[in-house]
Amino acid sequence: MIRVQSEPFDAGTETNLFLSRNANSGGVATFIGQVRDFQDQDSGSSKTISALELEHYPGMTEKELERIAAEAHTRWPLNDILVIHRYGRMDLGEAIVLVCAAATHRGDAFSACEFVMDWLKTQAPFWKREHSNTDSSWVDAKKSDDTRAERWNKND
Amino acid sequence: MIRVQSEPFDAGTETNLFLSRNANSGGVATFIGQVRDFQDQDSGSSKTISALELEHYPGMTEKELERIAAEAHTRWPLNDILVIHRYGRMDLGEAIVLVCAAATHRGDAFSACEFVMDWLKTQAPFWKREHSNTDSSWVDAKKSDDTRAERWNKND
């Protein structure tokens, strides 16, 4: 199931719902990406990031996420996949994305979950803008995301 | 943090607590193993499994899990690891194990979470007994678990 929404969601509640929908799967791997508290880590920077905003391409986003989830289903024996992704403005500590993959064998669940995250990061049409105390600016794409996504091609 | 307990735990609530403890980590990978509803899948079998029981080695279990978590911390830059593992009798659909790994980069979180699960499955002293409508019996270890655990040695 794919959900793209601006409203906050509760990662724990969604995980529990996914678990009970998949009582016939032994293993569930999940990934949660949250707006991290930058101040703790980028202590060298004078910029204080207070929020971030994700613009997206309504319609295409859903299609891309459906396509990525379908691709995961063709690659691994999975019972279910859930992707919840937010857009719009988000505050520190809020969940941005939740991916859950349910499978009989944990290796399949882990691989599918990581695959969905890697493809999502390079192919789902989201663009991040950081709001700080001084300005707001678009964030550049990361080469490391391309590298991670490409790993999944090599194995074909 | 390591917790070994006979009481049921709520995977979603524990995940949320872990997320809020790790607001400075962008990414959290988790794995939940639950007592799956066997009837849906092993339809060829006449045996109906109703519950399972995990015996463990009090004291050593905690030490092994601490050792595995510490090993994960030496291998990947992680902010936090949580392992909750139950022992005793568990009903269908109940969570047996939860592993959470928090990191700045998702690849580290995924690897650490999968590593902890793989080592846990071969090294943490748990023994599973299945209760069915006809009998109860100890479950044999799986060769596939050894193979998965050994992968982490090869990369050293």
Added chain:
Amino acid sequence: MSLNVLYFAWVKEKVGTGEEQVSPSDDVQTVADVIEWLKTQSPGHADAFADASQIRVALDQLHVPFDTFIGNAKEIAFFPPVTGGDW
């Protein structure tokens, strides 16, 4: 040819609008042709497409390379490489 053109993120800001309907001449056949044609429409367009290596394209909501023919597509979107959370 009649195309609905969408712009996102800083491409939208440079062009000055998020959406416009365009009708280039018939010799505009590929994505690359559309980009060259759009660059002539305003200084904002020219600025947005000045470094085409920074532009990604979706045709009818599918990622495509620049040499793709427009064909019967109804919608084309231009945007920077996608970005998400920090992890």
Added chain:
Amino acid sequence: MSLNVLYFAWVKEKVGTGEEQVSPSDDVQTVADVIEWLKTQSPGHADAFADASQIRVALDQLHVPFDTFIGNAKEIAFFPPVTGGDW
């Protein structure tokens, strides 16, 4: 030598107890020696250790191979290969 011996899972069931205190003679020096000595203690012990390839050992709560010397260890545990959930 005085050792606290623990048994788990079907090893415990075959031996008939989960814990016992033993004091083998001084020529019992390694884990393998302890196993051979235990096999002489009762038919249940002999049955539990009949196929030693199915037995795993922890010495003072650390996994060890059969050729490990007991040394000053206080606790030895015998059990089948560990097992967990289905996933």
